Amino acid sequence: MEEHAVVAEGIEKRYGDKHALDGFDLVVRQGTVHGLLGPNGAGKTTAVRVLATLLRFDAGYARVAGLDVRRDPRGVRARIGLAGQYAAVDEILTGRQNLEMFGRLFHLGGRRARLRATELLERFDLVEAGDKGVGTYSGGMRRRLDLASSMILAPQVLFLDEPTTGLDPRSRGEVWDAVRRLVAGGTTVLLTTQYLEEADKLASRITVIDRGRAIADDTPDGLKDRIGGDRVEVVARDTADLAAVARTVARAASAEPVVDETGRRVHAPVTDRVAALTEVARTLQDEGIPVEDIGLRRPSLDDVFLRLTGHAADRDPRPEVRPEPAEALA
Numbered sequence: 545m546e547e548h549a550v551v552a553e554g555i556e557k558r559y560g561d562k563h564a565l566d567g568f569d570l571v572v573r574q575g576t577v578h579g580l581l582g583p584n585g586a587g588k589t590t591a592v593r594v595l596a597t598l599l600r601f602d603a604g605y606a607r608v609a610g611l612d613v614r615r616d617p618r619g620v621r622a623r624i625g626l627a628g629q630y631a632a633v634d635e636i637l638t639g640r641q642n643l644e645m646f647g648r649l650f651h652l653g654g655r656r657a658r659l660r661a662t663e664l665l666e667r668f669d670l671v672e673a674g675d676k677g678v679g680t681y682s683g684g685m686r687r688r689l690d691l692a693s694s695m696i697l698a699p700q701v702l703f704l705d706e707p708t709t710g711l712d713p714r715s716r717g718e719v720w721d722a723v724r725r726l727v728a729g730g731t732t733v734l735l736t737t738q739y740l741e742e743a744d745k746l747a748s749r750i751t752v753i754d755r756g757r758a759i760a761d762d763t764p765d766g767l768k769d770r771i772g773g774d775r776v777e778v779v780a781r782d783t784a785d786l787a788a789v790a791r792t793v794a795r796a797a798s799a800e801p802v803v804d805e806t807g808r809r810v811h812a813p814v815t816d817r818v819a820a821l822t823e824v825a826r827t828l829q830d831e832g833i834p835v836e837d838i839g840l841r842r843p844s845l846d847d848v849f850l851r852l853t854g855h856a857a858d859r860d861p862r863p864e865v866r867p868e869p870a871e872a873l874a
């Protein structure tokens with residue numbers, strides 16, 4: 545079996561004169577979760593739809609599960625699954641009925657469709673909910689059912705497009721567990737997200753996408769090292785104390801602190817977050833420097849962009865729209 549589940553080289557996709565993908569490259573190793581991280585409008589959905597054969601592209605080369613996306617889209621479709629931000633399940637049916645329906649759509653036959661539905665309900669922790677109408681499900685249960693329905697044929701490669709956007713933290717955790725179980729079962733997952741934390745928790749490698757192009761490809765730790773990892777942040781009460789605060793923070797930090805005068809804020813990356821916070825708080829107190837706020841901040845997508853591009857992430861101002869019907873290849 546080949547080592548790479550997904551290979552994309554120089555993919556271009558234009559809408560009029562807008563370059564949704566502008567020389568996009570990606571390599572995903574077999575059997576891993578790969579994160580595609582970027583703000584709204586960066587090109588994540590376009591990339592997934594191109595790789596899943598749902599969207600024609602203008603230039604470049606793509607191979608998924610060992611098959612050329614342009615030459616053999618049907619072959620690719622037989623080896624992949626896709627779950628999106630909008631669950632494709634039917635509200636009126638129960639969870640079990642939805643899965644059986646998908647099974648029949650994939651020509652499994654009634655008996656195998658029923659067996660597969662039962663297996664998937666177990667796998668995604670939906671046994672109890674299975675016979676209830678989907679209309680009564682929480683957001684997290686719906687996304688899990690949607691994941692289950694994208695797994696009917698046990699795909700080699702699964703595309704998950706922002707599977708947790710809009711979910712509360714508990715539902716998000718449930719979806720993360722479901723993704724981990726999938727990968728333990730041998731599936732390769734390409735997961736798009738706007739959350740650094742999500743990519744960090746699930747992925748063994750992260751590609752950062754900006755304006756239709758990959759601008760970094762690294763392990764989560766490598767990426768966090770490049771952007772400075774966790775930070776200690778102190779807001780001084782008086783501007784006059786900023787220099788003293790900066791000196792204190794510098795002693796606990798792993799790099800030069802950044803001083804923001806207007807916000808009376810000093811922040812710096814730290815390696816041992818709790819030890820650093822404790823030390824800074826104690827020193828400030830010992831020296832009698834009054835502070836308005838002190839805390840730890842985890843790097844966010846915005847920090848990633850600021851470091852990698854020198855500018856804040858451009859976000860697509862359009863509210864996210866449901867993808868248009870597939871203009872499928874062949």
Ligand SMILES: Nc1ncnc2c1ncn2[C@@H]1O[C@H](COP(=O)(O)OP(=O)(O)O)[C@@H](O)[C@H]1O
Pocket residue numbers: 559562563564582583584585586587588589590591860862868
């Ligand atoms: N059907 C379309 N028509 C015109 N522009 C589009 C269409 N779909 C996406 N775009 C534009 O392409 C860019 C990438 O969009 P998309 O792939 O949806 O980004 P993401 O999924 O990262 O939010 C955005 O600027 C978006 O406005």
Ligand SMILES: [Mg+2]
Pocket residue numbers: 588589590705706
């Ligand atoms: Mg999208």
